Amino acid sequence: MKSIIISASSAGACRILAIVLNLVGIPLALAKLGPSRFGLLLVILSISSWIGFANIGMGRVIANTVARRSSSSSRFTVEFVSLATVLAAVINLLLFLVATGLFFLFLSFAPLEDVIAANYHEFAVTIVIMFFALSLWFFLSVFEGIDAGHHQLHRLYFFQLISYSLSLAILLLVFPTHPSITFAAYLLNLGFLLGSVFHAVDVVRRNRNLFSLNFGWRWRTIRLLTLSSLDFTVISLGLGVIFQFATGLFGFIDGPESVVELGIFMRLMQSYGSLVIAFTFPLSNLVAFRLKRRDVASVVRTVRLSGIMLLSGSIVGGAGFLILGVPILSFWLKSAIHIDRLFLVSGSLLIVLGALHFFLAALMTGAADIRTASRIHILEAVAFLPLAFLLFRALEQSGVLLAMDIVLGAGTLAMLGRLRKHSVLGRVFAVRSAYAPIA
Structure with missing residues (x-):
């Protein structure tokens, strides 16, 4: 329990520092880069995130394997972790090479908008660097999984806290005198990466017995590693397309200045989403645990209370954006913001729907309906x-x-309909006694 509390506290501190980094960095980048180049930065951040659509995260599978083995140095565990490390390195290297190749192939025939053409070199170099950095991060999930399995994930957050703090210091002290799109992209999107690299080194140092060059390429193990997290990968793909695709695509087609307000709002939604996930992820684990124990009344009470808290907070946030969105954004960015009424209404609705969507998805995960x-x-x-x-x-x-509101609204209704059929969770949304026997 102590390790869980420490990990949760450290993770919360990391998320808060990441949000602070964006809250400070976005207006600073706008001021130093100018509207056109700042818009290009938002487009780059969106396009570079597309590489994550093909990411096969192995950290969760490794964490489960390490946690379930009584001896972390058993032959199976050593072979499993060693194979996973090499396989992750190969897959993510290929992912980087393929993504970079497709990117330059697309640039070879796609017409370039004026701002992109004027900053072509910095645009292309920054995206390639971001592709490489994100591929490296995907590979490092192997080492995160090892510490997660040992219930020592607070070590990762310790390194990331140092990394975020260093990035914030560089942002405030160095970036203003040396502004560049590449510099801003790294600081705003990858402030944690240096910490993850040093954490990986620390994991290898502490767990040398888990790594060996004497392992076989077993098809069964490879299948387990690549397919066990497939459903989670598909969910990440779906959310990535909805929340990360539009800014890059439409900014590339119509120019970065056409999506500046959208890009800023989606960066804020990214920070908001991280807070919602920090709330719903442990909820899914708690629901799964109590469903396994068939603790019906406790599940219903917990889900209802959590849902009320999350929905209330999202409604307050949505109403706040609807009423005060323009003056707050203008004050924060120190620049006039021009967004119409439909943008405010749609954005407010997205704040509420996003929270409800993540909440229901967490319940489906907890109910093993992934x-x-x-x-x-x-x-x-x-x-x-x-x-x-x-x-x-x-x-x-x-x-x-x-468009986001429409598809998320439809998805929310679909998940709600599915959950209403669940023998236990269906009672959360029905006017029935929480103590009725399970059907």
């Missing part, structure tokens, strides 16, 4: 792309937010 959740998320992504394109052409940035 396959259905992944299907809903991928259908949302497929529906979002053409809808966002049509609404962007008709309503510009506000149309993209409206």
Whole structure:
């Protein structure tokens, strides 16, 4: 229990520092880069995140394997971790090479908007650097999984806290005199990476017995590593398309200045989403644990209380953005913000729907219905792309937010309908006694 509390506290501190880094960095980058180059920065951050759509995260599988083995140095565990490390290195190296190749292939025939053409070298170099850095981070999930399995994940957060603090200091002291898009992209998006690298070194130092060159390429193990996290990968893909795709795509087509307000709002939603996930992720684990114990009354009370708290907070946040969004953003950015009423309404609704969507997805995960959740998320992504394109052409940035509201609203209704059929969780949404026997 002590290790869990320490890890949760450290993770919370990391998220807070990451949010502070963005709250300080975004207006500073806008002031130092200017509106056009700042818009290009937002487009770069969006495009570079697309590499995550093909990421196969192995950390969760490794954590489960290490945690379930009584002896961390057993032959199976050593072979499993060693194979996972090499396989992750190969997969993410190939991911980087393929993503970079496709990016330059696309640039070879795609017409470039004026701002992108004027900053082509910095645009291309920054995206390649971000591709490499994110591929490296995906590889480092192997080492995060080892410490998670040993219930020592607070070590990762300790290194990341130092890394975020260093990034914040560099942002305040060095970036103002040496502003560049590449510099800003790294500080705003990858302030944690140096900490993750040093954490990996620390994991290897403490767990030398887990790594060996004498392992076999067992197809069964490879299949376990690549397929066990497939449903979570699909969910991440669906959310990534909805929340990260539009700024880069439409900014590349119509120019960075056409998506500045959208890009800023989505950066804020990213910070907001991290707080929501910090709330819903442990909730899914708690629901799974209590469902396994068939503690019906406790599950219903916990889910209802958590839902009320999350929904209340999101409604307050949505109403605050609707009423005070323009003056707060203008004061924060020290620049006039021009967003229409539809943008405010759609953004406010997205704040509420986003929280509700993550909440229901967490319940489905806790109920071991992850396959259905992944299907809903991928259908949302497929529906979002053409809808966002049509609404962007008709309503510009506000149309993209409206498209997000529509697909997330439909997905929320689908998950709600699925959960209402669950023998226990269905009681959360029904006017029935929490102490009724399980059907």
